Amino acid sequence: MISEPSIRDKAAIAGIGHTRFSRALGMTEVEMAVEAIWSACDDAGISPREIDGLVRYDLEQTDEEQLLAILGNPHLRFFAGTPFGGGGSAAVLVVAAAAITSGLARHVLVFRSRARGKHSGYGRGGAQGGRYWEKVGTELPALNQWHIPQGLVSAFQEMAMISMRHRIDYGTTDDQYADVAIAFREHAARNPNAVLRQPITREEHHASRMISDPLRLFDCNIETDGAVAMIVTSTERARDLRQRPAVIRAGAMAAGSHHIRLSNLFARPWEEESPVRVGRELFAMAECTPADVDVAFFYDFFTSLVIIALEQYGFAPRGEGGPFVESGGLAWPNGRLVANTNGGQLCEAFVHGFNNTIEAVRQIRGTSTSQVEGCELALVAGANTDPTGAVLLRRDR
Amino acid sequence: MSSARDAHLTRGLPLPVPSADSAEFYEAARRGELRFQRCSACGLFRHYPRPVCPRCLAREYSWELSSGRGTVYTWTIVRGPTLPAFEEKLPYNVVDVLLDEGVHFVSEVLDCPPGEIRAGMPVEATFVPVSDDVTLVKFRRVRQG
Ligand SMILES: [Zn+2]
Numbered sequence: 001m002i003s004e005p006s007i008r009d010k011a012a013i014a015g016i017g018h019t020r021f022s023r024a025l026g027m028t029e030v031e032m033a034v035e036a037i038w039s040a041c042d043d044a045g046i047s048p049r050e051i052d053g054l055v056r057y058d059l060e061q062t063d064e065e066q067l068l069a070i071l072g073n074p075h076l077r078f079f080a081g082t083p084f085g086g087g088g089s090a091a092v093l094v095v096a097a098a099a100i101t102s103g104l105a106r107h108v109l110v111f112r113s114r115a116r117g118k119h120s121g122y123g124r125g126g127a128q129g130g131r132y133w134e135k136v137g138t139e140l141p142a143l144n145q146w147h148i149p150q151g152l153v154s155a156f157q158e159m160a161m162i163s164m165r166h167r168i169d170y171g172t173t174d175d176q177y178a179d180v181a182i183a184f185r186e187h188a189a190r191n192p193n194a195v196l197r198q199p200i201t202r203e204e205h206h207a208s209r210m211i212s213d214p215l216r217l218f219d220c221n222i223e224t225d226g227a228v229a230m231i232v233t234s235t236e237r238a239r240d241l242r243q244r245p246a247v248i249r250a251g252a253m254a255a256g257s258h259h260i261r262l263s264n265l266f267a268r269p270w271e272e273e274s275p276v277r278v279g280r281e282l283f284a285m286a287e288c289t290p291a292d293v294d295v296a297f298f299y300d301f302f303t304s305l306v307i308i309a310l311e312q313y314g315f316a317p318r319g320e321g322g323p324f325v326e327s328g329g330l331a332w333p334n335g336r337l338v339a340n341t342n343g344g345q346l347c348e349a350f351v352h353g354f355n356n357t358i359e360a361v362r363q364i365r366g367t368s369t370s371q372v373e374g375c376e377l378a379l380v381a382g383a384n385t386d387p388t389g390a391v392l393l394r395r396d397r
Numbered sequence: 398m399s400s401a402r403d404a405h406l407t408r409g410l411p412l413p414v415p416s417a418d419s420a421e422f423y424e425a426a427r428r429g430e431l432r433f434q435r436c437s438a439c440g441l442f443r444h445y446p447r448p449v450c451p452r453c454l455a456r457e458y459s460w461e462l463s464s465g466r467g468t469v470y471t472w473t474i475v476r477g478p479t480l481p482a483f484e485e486k487l488p489y490n491v492v493d494v495l496l497d498e499g500v501h502f503v504s505e506v507l508d509c510p511p512g513e514i515r516a517g518m519p520v521e522a523t524f525v526p527v528s529d530d531v532t533l534v535k536f537r538r539v540r541q542g
Contacts (some may be wrong), residue, residue, distance in 0.1 A: 134480065138411045145413030146445055147503050149533055151483045153411075154490045157473055161493055165471035168516040213474040213511075262493055263444050263501040266470060267451075 008285055011097035012238035012245035013393065014107075015044025015231035017356040019348030023194050025115070032227035033062045033113035034070050040229040045242035046107060051231070053078035053105025053143035057112050057352060059085060067109075078105035078295070081302045082389070084255070085155075086299055087274070089353030091389025092365045094251035096232040106233060110242040112354040113227035131374035143261055156220065158262060159385075160212035165266075167214060170319035172307060174214070176326060178205035180303035181346060183331035188343025190369045193355075195224055196347040219303040221345040228354035230361070239396065246364040249377070249394040250285035253280045255387030265386060274386040275312040282379075283314070286392045290314045291393070294375040295363045296337055297356040299383040300344040306330070309384040310337070332370035340371035353382060364395050410482045412531050418446040421460045426532040431522045434499055435461040442498040465522030466539070467496035476509040492515050494536055506536045 017039025019025060019032045029034075041048050048071050058081050068076065068175050078099045082088030089112075096108040133154040140148055152158060166172050181200060188194035199356065201216065208217040238245035254274035257264035270276060283289055290313060298309045307321035315337055316324040330339040342348045342359035361379040362368045381390040415423045425432035433442045438455035442463075449456055472492040479487065488511050494502045506520055520536040527533050 108473075110438050136411060136480075138409055139414045140411055141414045141416060143445055145415075145419065145465075148411045149413055149527070149531075150491060150504050150535075151471075151475060151479065151486075151489055152503055153480050153483070154478075157475055157491060160473040161471045161491065164473055164516075165493075168471060175456075210474075212476060213472075254416075262447065262503055266493060266501045267499075 007094070007097040007101045007248065008250055009105075009235060009247055011100040011232050012235045012247045012396070013093070013230050013361050014233045014238040014241045014245055015040040015042075015046065017041070017043055018193075018351075018355065018358060019223050019226050021193055021351070021355070022194065023174050023224060023228040027225070029113040029227070030062050030066055030070070031117050032115065033067075033111055033229070036111060036113065036227035036229035037049045037070070037109060040109070040111075040231050043243060044231045044233075046182040046231065048072070049074050051109045051302050052076060053096065053099050053108035055079070055095045055099070055108060055110045056081040057088055057092055057110075057354075058083045059352065060112060062113050064281075068296060078108065081390075084371070084387045085385075086301060086352055086383025087385050087388035088382060090251075090357065090380045090391050091253045093230075093232065093248060093357070093380070093391045094253050094389050097248045097251055097391075100232060100234050104127050106237065107174060108232040109229060110232060110354075111227065111229035112352050114351055115225045116350065144307050146261075146263070156215065157212045159302050159305060160215045161262060162265070162308070163302065164214055166304065166308055172304065172322040174206055175202065176307060177214075177219050177246060178202045179328070180300070180306050180330060181327045182327070183328055183335065184300065184340050184344045186331055186344045187341045187370050188347030191342050192369070194343040194348040195222055196343070205291070215302055215304065218346075221301045221350045222347065222376065224349040224351070226349045226351050226355065228351045228358055230354075230358065235396070236347060244365045245388045245396045246361040246378075246393045247396050249392040250282050251389065251391040252281035252285065253387070253389035254278045254281070257386055263329040270318065273312065274388045275309065275381070275384040275390075277380075278388055278390050279313040282390055282392055288377070288392075292377055293337065293379045294377050295341060295360070295372045296339045296379040296381070297344075297360045298339060298381050299353045299356070299385060300340055301350075303346070305384055306339070309381060312384055313379065313381060332372065338370070338372050341368050341372070356380060360393050364393050398533060410527055411480065412528055415530075418448065422446060423531060425460065425531075426523055426524055426534055427526070429524045431463040431465045431534055432460040433463055433498060434458045442500045444500040444502060463522070467494045467502075467520060469506070469514065469516055469518040470495040470501060471516060472484070472514045474514070492520075492536065502534070504534060504536050506538060509538055519537045
């Protein structure tokens with residue numbers, strides 16, 4: 001339960017920056033990080049030397065030590081990270097807002113730099129780019145021992161099993177998956193940053209290769225090179241900077257059982273799943289409802305998980321996420337809930353949700369290529385796995 | 398040596414390294430038994446193995462025999478990419494079995510073509526040795542009626 005909405009409205013995203021998104025940029029992750037960080041500082045109108053806080057994403061390979069060198073050894077006062085992969089992608093902003101609210105830092109950098117395009121150079125280390133699951137080796141301690149020897153080797157197969165259960169329970173269809181893919185591709189077609197901009201048809205979706213039933217190629221995020229950075233500061237300070245602030249109205253995190261540990265996940269009641277809990281806490285803190293949200297950014301690693309997120313965050317009743325996305329339900333400008341106006345991770349780029357977050361900031365600023373008219377409130381959700389986190393961004397009044 | 402084990406041994410199959418928590422599971426599997434931890438206080442069966450009951454937090458438990466019977470709760474057909482060790486058998490199924498004792502267990506239904514997997518399908522445990530130390534728990538369809 002929330003007694004004090006302690007971070008509510010206290011912090012804002014004041015600067016956003018990114019590299020180009022591409023199948024192959026020919027840059028290292030550190031080089032991309034520098035470009036995105038500099039661009040975010042320019043956008044905000046601050047010097048990189050003013051950064052005194054840092055929230056890393058746990059899969060990030062550009063570490064504090066490298067960043068200290070990059071930033072000319074500033075006096076970092078606050079550093080933290082969010083664990084749990086994609087689930088932590090919006091939680092970085094919750095942690096940054098907490099640091100700002102508590103006075104532990106004044107300008108917090110959050111960023112993600114990721115070289116995973118098909119033609120980018122993969123590192124050899126266990127966490128150095130490439131497909132993490134190809135590097136698990138043949139001796140499996142801990143919980144990997146229960147899945148990988150059975151042939152369940154990667155997150156996309158686990159997500160496939162979660163998606164299949166949603167079809168078993170609610171009859172979710174290939175057509176509904178296609179509705180998500182088509183809407184987001186339409187958004188990407190208007191976004192010059194997007195890697196995939198060619199509109200697709202329902203038939204093309206259905207004809208794309210099955211990867212792990214029920215997920216086809218066009219249900220899956222793309223793999224790209226790219227980096228995204230944001231500067232979070234106090235709402236008051238943000239008002240003095242260059243851009244219209246995207247105020248963090250509310251933020252929440254929840255952990256309970258790791259999603260890729262299916263035996264735990266399936267043993268839990270739906271109401272206790274982390275995204276459901278985050279949704280409840282988020283709207284309670286913001287004192288509003290899903291109906292107040294003007295645009296939403298779901299962690300679209302798979303079309304099916306977008307449909308599930310709609311239910312978890314209360315936009316659709318449980319089991320009705322599929323019908324919700326039909327007939328352009330998520331499409332700009334007339335959808336029931338316009339979502340992922342950058343084309344999301346299915347089409348723009350896969351920067352672990354950070355590219356979706358900066359598009360939410362553009363919506364609040366009024367500068368999206370699929371701008372929602374009068375946009376005042378945006379939801380940004382991390383991967384709706386378990387654990388996870390989410391924020392609501394609002395226009396400053 | 399079984400032919401199944403030989404096949405796996407030559408393919409670099411990723412194998413579990415039993416830990417203090419899981420050693421009893423694998424020892425039972427080698428004897429052809431499926432056993433799960435069961436809370437001595439509240440009776441809850443649990444998987445994955447762990448030292449504390451997730452329902453009542455009791456730390457006392459025993460390794461109880463499972464009926465080995467359950468139903469397919471959800472499934473996927475892996476069509477690739479996958480690890481080299483599994484490429485030869487593509488496409489193959491992976492299932493989550495809900496056992497009669499109430500625990501979920503990720504496994505594979507043997508001798509079941511991709512088109513024949515169904516949610517709710519009754520299955521029972523079978524044991525496949527894959528190395529000198531490790532026997533994996535797989536499942537087979539149970540004929541109904
Ligand atoms: Zn108990």
